[in-house]
Amino acid sequence: MKLKRGRPNLVWCTCSLDGEEVQVPVLFNGANKPVVSVSDWFRHLGGSGKSGAGTLAEYSKTLRNFAEFLEEHCVEFESVTDRVLKRWRNRDRHQRKCAKRTCNAKLGVVYRFYLWAQAHGYFARVIGPAEWSSGLTPPIEIRFVTSNEGKGRGRRTKITSDVVYSRLSSSPLHVPTAEEMDRAYLRLSSVGDPKIAMRNTLAFSIAEIAGSRRMETLNIRVDQIPEWDTIYNLLDEDKSFPVEIIGKGGHQEKIYLTHNILADLRDYIEGARASVIQRRSTGRKSLQDHGLVFISHTSGRPLSKDYFSRLASKAFHDEGIDATYHRIRARFLSRIVEECLDDAIEQTGFHYSPETVLNRAAELARHRSTASLKYYLRLAEKRRARQSSAQRVYELQEKELSARRSLMHAEQKLQEVEHARELLRALRSEDAVKIRDAKLNLDAKIAEILRNLPNGDAQLSL
Template sequence: MKTDATCVIAGRSYNGLPTLVWAEGIDEAASDWLRHIVIRTGAALSSAYEYAKILRPFLRFCRVHGRPWDGVDDEFLVLWREKMRRTDGIDAKRINTVLIIVFAFYRWAEETGRLRFHVGIYDAELLPHYVQLRNFPITAEKIFSKGKRGRVITSWTTPLTMSVSQSSQGKRHTPNDHEAMRIHEVAADREFGERDTLMYSWAEEVGTRRAEILSLRKKDLPKQADVMRDNDGHVKWPIKVVRKGGATWTVLAPTDLVLATWDWIFLGRADMVERCRKSILGYQEPQEIFISSRTGMPLDEDSLTTLAKRDFAVANVEKASLHRLRAKYCVEQIQTLVDSLFEGGLKVGATSSWVETILTIVAERMGHMSPMSLRPYLNQVLDRKIRTAEASLAQSMKSSIRILNNRRKILRRTVDLNLHLRDIAESIDRGDAKKTSQLIRQLQVEVDEFNGLPEMA
């Protein structure tokens, strides 16, 4: 269930807040938390919906087992974890996500006084003496991370997550150019394919996330007449987008993509808007560029994800998603900067490394808080560059290898000859004429073979 415009908090109307409802009424604790993460922390509604999808099955599990939500402990959480693993067949990574979200709900309940000394999010020295030795029903472990400007941030999480084996990590696939072309071809063949392939292009060519693509508005695009003056197509146009959580930042879009977007607005999108005006009473066209063909309203993130999953599957691009087109953009940006570095076109500051410079530039372009999170992509680019270099050198090395092999044979023959001469000398010193004769004949045979002559009769 979602709130409507009548939901007013602190004088402001909130439409669409997720709310959990059971047969007997609203689940106040869960619904308060979902409102908190949107209103107080600035989380996107899509995130709150995802949290609600996680929290509701868990609370239903509590109700089935007769366990009140405020009576949950580690043992019960393990029971829930094993149910997901053994009965539902959910993979370890997803289970860990579920456990972390459920823990976040209980942490909030502890911090807001709905629970008291139930969740162990305390440093021992800060606890009252009468609870210092108490075992908390829900345990917690402190974690550390780095925020902006290197500031260390402490937080708490659940210690009940499952270990994820190395073999199950790193399986995400970044589509190459050929695979990306197949995805676009599949999308273009469908109804409203112009819209869908254009959304994929914003991820692939600009590196935008789902929320950022769907936040694009007509008024934020540069004027079509201005864009058409870029005859060479080299201009990157600054365009504001809204990030997940509501913050804004600027992306740089190529001329061809901006023109294609204007074409969509004037053609395919205009047809959608006209149909909605005729079929939906009181319809008002939104500013957002990517709209639903059915409602005429902005597409939501779940719809975009569904469209992408379908087209990726038909194109036979496995272990990838729309977000991996953004990863493709990241790899290409790093590749360009690496090439520029090797060609001398990228200047590196005296107090920074070339790795830091490249990752910082790409992080700024993609809106990443941590440049080092892009390090795996840099490693991928460097590995590819090394393989390419090895391939280009292989042919030129063949000649050198042949020469070295021939030289090795000659050196080996020289060593063998010296050994033979030593044996002959020792045989002469011993006065063994028969042995000396045999060694001389053997030496003659090997010399003739080396010079390509037939064996003596």
């Protein structure tokens, strides 16, 4: 294990906690010595089962960032005060351009660490509320505020302080439109390597259509994607395919992938991904295949969620769109809420129950909070209120036509793939009759496709 000297390092280790193998980070300081209090807190979070791997990773990056700041200013963990925290907050806000909400979230992580460490004897009288009766104020002063805005769980206690930013802007984040998503997909497809473009657009499609989060998408395994025969059956029956994932908070959940996405995934796995694994498996430093669908085409290793965050932010920014990767899931949530609203109106008219709509949408979207879905319900209600009857009929007809086109395109694409695979099997068998018949079938399919194209497109394809 090689650590970078002079700056804090995070190293992920496998620990056995109560008979279960758990991946937890260990924080080392600039002198390559473990920071015991922080590392023990990470181990506590990993073993408690209350924090998922994604949450633990974010917490560890926040504490490493905080440790870097402390070492730069020669401050020990037990010597931190409100003034130190304010300087750290201001550094992130003004130099690193972090949003106020992000700064508050990072402060919340630090507060939770200090409360746990003090309760377990690592520090004494470092953090807590001011004791006005005795006139004592701890170096890190906090307040506990009870709120009714818990995620469907009643009253909730939150930590706040004078260092935390207040009066944050409550303007809702932008939900990308269909036209904006098309522009982002085109931007992703414009990279030099078409194999990388295929991988990236696939990840975006899964987030938009199935509503998967970053780590949920990245943890999809090759053995979870069905073979071609199953995909053909799904096309015939017009069904989706369930894929088990580890969701937010470490919960076992399912996302449902359409036959279109499954066909593209299977094509990517057998083509671009297979060539990367084959190339990286030869030579002196052979690579172990971790079995995940989305891998680096350079190293062959699993991709990180930060990679997709940067990729999405750049694609949206280059197109002048105010959005991030997480807003792709917002499109999914918006669609789910609108569909649930349509179902409710169809069943009960305009006397529907908003709570019923939100509960159904939260269930379909694997969302624990109905409060955060209220914004999407208001959007759907406003859109519907502005629509005339004729506009509504036209929108439904457009949706039906779009679905038919998508189905026809998927069927045609699967037929093309099957004819090509038939020719490949014939070539491997070295049977001249089979090769001739397979080539004739493929040529006939190509000729049929060209006949169905406009004249200009057909000439271009030829």
